[in-house]
Amino acid sequence: MNDEYSFETLAIHAGQPADPTTGAVMTPIYQTTTYRQEGVGRHKGYDYSRTANPTRAALEACLAKLEAGRGALAFASGMAAIDAVLRLLKPGDHVLAVNDLYGGTYRLFESVYAKFGLAFTYASAEDPPAFLSNVRPETRLIWLESPTNPMLSLCDIGVIARTAHAADPQLRVCVDNTFATPYLQRPLTLGADLVVHSTTKYLGGHSDVVGGAVIADDADLVERLAFLQNAAGAVPGPMDCFLVLRGIKTLPVRMDRHAANAEQIAAFLAGHPGVISVRYPGLPSHPQSDLARKQMRNNGGMLSFIPRGGPKKAKLVVEGTKLFSLAESLGAVESLIEMPAEMTHASTAGTPLTIDPALIRVSVGLEGIADLIADLDAALSSD
Numbered sequence: 411m412n413d414e415y416s417f418e419t420l421a422i423h424a425g426q427p428a429d430p431t432t433g434a435v436m437t438p439i440y441q442t443t444t445y446r447q448e449g450v451g452r453h454k455g456y457d458y459s460r461t462a463n464p465t466r467a468a469l470e471a472c473l474a475k476l477e478a479g480r481g482a483l484a485f486a487s488g489m490a491a492i493d494a495v496l497r498l499l500k501p502g503d504h505v506l507a508v509n510d511l512y513g514g515t516y517r518l519f520e521s522v523y524a525k526f527g528l529a530f531t532y533a534s535a536e537d538p539p540a541f542l543s544n545v546r547p548e549t550r551l552i553w554l555e556s557p558t559n560p561m562l563s564l565c566d567i568g569v570i571a572r573t574a575h576a577a578d579p580q581l582r583v584c585v586d587n588t589f590a591t592p593y594l595q596r597p598l599t600l601g602a603d604l605v606v607h608s609t610t611k612y613l614g615g616h617s618d619v620v621g622g623a624v625i626a627d628d629a630d631l632v633e634r635l636a637f638l639q640n641a642a643g644a645v646p647g648p649m650d651c652f653l654v655l656r657g658i659k660t661l662p663v664r665m666d667r668h669a670a671n672a673e674q675i676a677a678f679l680a681g682h683p684g685v686i687s688v689r690y691p692g693l694p695s696h697p698q699s700d701l702a703r704k705q706m707r708n709n710g711g712m713l714s715f716i717p718r719g720g721p722k723k724a725k726l727v728v729e730g731t732k733l734f735s736l737a738e739s740l741g742a743v744e745s746l747i748e749m750p751a752e753m754t755h756a757s758t759a760g761t762p763l764t765i766d767p768a769l770i771r772v773s774v775g776l777e778g779i780a781d782l783i784a785d786l787d788a789a790l791s792s793d
């Protein structure tokens with residue numbers, strides 16, 4: 411596929427030529443585990459579907475193009491993708507991670523990999539020199555999210571990657587790009603070594619499939635990740651790959667509308683007397699709105715806020731909306747609302763990563779903006 415094509419064109423076509431046997435325009439769901447060989451070891455590139463499957467291969471080729479990487483590996487979930495990156499390390503290695511990160515990632519680091527001899531440090535990445543002062547001689551991986559979940563903090567991916575590589579060329583920088591998607595920012599082009607996604611979120615986009623992916627540009631990294639994907643086996647099925655591929659086709663138009671709706675909801679909340687504070691990269695009050703303009707195409711569809719009245723009021727708000735569904739997850743066509751401290755980020759309770767118990771996180775969907783604002787307004791005025 412021509413690299414000069416726009417993101418919108420690649421999202422629809424990359425990795426997905428018409429099916430050579432039938433001309434089918436949509437990539438077929440190759441629901442098969444194995445492949446007939448013409449002779450021993452003589453086959454068309456597929457011998458067993460844990461190792462490779464044509465529907466998965468199409469998704470991986472598409473994701474590699476969208477993230478400007480040499481290769482992508484698809485996984486059964488975002489956590490399985492993150493797990494594969496951690497398996498690149500060995501006991502004794504140290505990981506420096508941004509301190510506001512997805513609760514499941516924190517749980518995997520602390521409750522699984524800490525037992526296997528990896529050490530983790532968490533720090534704010536808003537100020538790159540202060541963040542990188544935590545790098546040790548045994549640090550092998552830097553783990554970033556931008557925007558973070560649920561505080562919507564940003565970090566300068568380019569500055570952190572350049573500084574880290576100048577200090578130690580062996581140091582790998584991995585960005586969880588789930589919130590931004592490659593449509594808003596492409597970490598590999600900014601200098602990162604690895605990108606992970608929960609394709610469950612914006613890439614799938616319709617709350618109907620769980621999946622994950624890792625993308626890298628370095629050939630050696632791609633090969634090691636492909637080895638781990640096959641060796642550990644947390645692969646997605648062909649139906650799931652098909653659903654993610656289909657979702658990706660509309661990613662650009664969805665992300666534009668998610669952001670347009672989120673801009674208006676952020677402004678509405680910021681002006682509401684029942685709201686103490688709003689976190690959205692597009693608001694002038696966001697401390698890194700300049701970095702958002704520099705690093706992201708738009709400000710995305712996620713925001714969080716703290717209502718007046720503490721956790722009790724916050725609970726009334728999230729239980730009071732009619733259009734916004736009270737649910738975990740994010741990034742799909744329908745609007746969702748939740749309380750991170752008790753839901754998505756419950757695993758950080760009692761740790762230094764504890765979330766304000768009154769914080770409400772919103773995944774702004776694609777419904778009519780007037781309906782969404784009226785729904786939030788009614789929930790905020792209830793008591």
Ligand SMILES: *Cc1c(COP(=O)(O)O)cnc(C)c1O
Nearest residue numbers: 487488489512559588608610621
């Ligand atoms: C959801 C999510 C994950 C985990 O992905 P699953 O598909 O649920 O396993 C990781 N990182 C971020 C930022 C997420 O939102």
